[in-house]
Amino acid sequence: MRIKLIFLLLIAAVFAFLGTAGAQPARTTLDIYVVDVEGGNAVLFVTPAGESVLIDTGNAGPGAVRDAERIVAAAKDAGISRIDHLIITHWHADHFGGLPELAKRMPIRQFFDHGVNVQSTPQTDEFLQKIYPELYKQGTHTVVKPGDKIPVDGLDWRVVAAGGAVLKTPLPGAGKLNPACAETKPMYPDPSENAQSVSSYIKFGKFRVVHMGDLTWNKEMELMCPNNRLGTADLFIVSHHGQAISNSPALVHALAPRVAIMNNGTRKGGQPETMRVLHSSPGLEDLWQMHFSQLSGQEYTTPGMFIANLYDDPQASMPVAPMTPPPGAAASPAPQHNGTAYWIKVSAHPNGSFTVTNARNGFSKTYGVGARPD
Numbered sequence: 001m002r003i004k005l006i007f008l009l010l011i012a013a014v015f016a017f018l019g020t021a022g023a024q025p026a027r028t029t030l031d032i033y034v035v036d037v038e039g040g041n042a043v044l045f046v047t048p049a050g051e052s053v054l055i056d057t058g059n060a061g062p063g064a065v066r067d068a069e070r071i072v073a074a075a076k077d078a079g080i081s082r083i084d085h086l087i088i089t090h091w092h093a094d095h096f097g098g099l100p101e102l103a104k105r106m107p108i109r110q111f112f113d114h115g116v117n118v119q120s121t122p123q124t125d126e127f128l129q130k131i132y133p134e135l136y137k138q139g140t141h142t143v144v145k146p147g148d149k150i151p152v153d154g155l156d157w158r159v160v161a162a163g164g165a166v167l168k169t170p171l172p173g174a175g176k177l178n179p180a181c182a183e184t185k186p187m188y189p190d191p192s193e194n195a196q197s198v199s200s201y202i203k204f205g206k207f208r209v210v211h212m213g214d215l216t217w218n219k220e221m222e223l224m225c226p227n228n229r230l231g232t233a234d235l236f237i238v239s240h241h242g243q244a245i246s247n248s249p250a251l252v253h254a255l256a257p258r259v260a261i262m263n264n265g266t267r268k269g270g271q272p273e274t275m276r277v278l279h280s281s282p283g284l285e286d287l288w289q290m291h292f293s294q295l296s297g298q299e300y301t302t303p304g305m306f307i308a309n310l311y312d313d314p315q316a317s318m319p320v321a322p323m324t325p326p327p328g329a330a331a332s333p334a335p336q337h338n339g340t341a342y343w344i345k346v347s348a349h350p351n352g353s354f355t356v357t358n359a360r361n362g363f364s365k366t367y368g369v370g371a372r373p374d
């Protein structure tokens with residue numbers, strides 16, 4: 001009897017040893033993957049403990065398999081094999097479209113959304129009536145409202161807008177008057193699903209991320225004016241793929257992110273209006289993009305080193321690589337500039353802040369005191 005017990009203990013010890021030896025090195029970071037879904041949305045968060053949240057699943061139709069596989073590739077890279085929490089921000093096909101294909105490839109435990117679809121289409125109705133319930137019955141389904149928490153260990157994940165409603169009480173430490181409201185005028189009403197988006201404010205220690213989905217301008221104003229109910233953020237996933245009916249100064253300038261990442265497509269998002277708001281955002285250190293944006297033009301484009309994806313067929317007129325002209329006589333003459341000349345003007349203040357203005361286009365940017373504005 002005793003020999004049998006010792007034998008069992010020995011087996012247990014061997015398995016415990018193998019378990020530790022085979023384990024991956026412990027993760028200490030919150031990893032965020034902004035997956036390229038060609039102008040749709042799919043952002044994967046993985047906590048140090050390996051708990052995962054996916055916001056949206058990429059496109060429907062011919063893009064569904066492609067996008068689902070791209071999400072799976074990110075999950076694999078993160079070392080996870082299931083989605084613990086899935087948030088579908090709203091019922092547009094570039095956000096929920098890849099879900100049936102993703103669900104074939106990975107188990108999904110908890111489904112969160114804003115509830116009733118306000119923008120009926122045959123495709124969306126069929127998905128919501130027939131396909132979606134079959135998927136979420138294998139896990140749990142929750143309709144969220146502003147103020148709700150998404151239960152993720154190690155993260156403070158707050159829903160700040162959903163179903164057309166916005167957070168009424170400021171987050172802890174937030175609630176200051178928002179000066180960017182003065183430069184933000186309401187736009188035409190948006191009755192679409194975009195305005196219903198589930199929006200999130202996420203804290204990992206002192207690190208703060210904001211993901212609003214495709215929430216549009218007037219809802220941003222409801223949430224951020226006259227008082228900023230969110231506070232500031234370190235990382236802003238640019239709203240609505242960088243389109244100009246979202247990303248008001250009232251939102252972006254009040255969040256004052258240090259880094260923004262835009263989930264744009266080659267011809268979706270990155271319009272001049274949005275680029276101006278982003279590049280004049282106080283404390284913004286860099287803007288990263290999923291794609292080169294044709295809508296930015298040369299005037300507003302981000303340096304290629306900050307862009308994740310280029311064209312499959314690069315255009316000769318705008319090469320990806322820097323140009324090395326042949327030396328000496330073989331070199332063609334440099335392009336001329338003999339027309340009107342403009343200066344760049346710096347206006348500095350005693351407190352250390354200063355404004356730089358380009359006299360050609362009037363573009364200016366203010367640099368505040370310290371590492372980042374409060």
Ligand SMILES: [Zn+2]
Nearest residue numbers: 092094214240
């Ligand atoms: Zn979208």
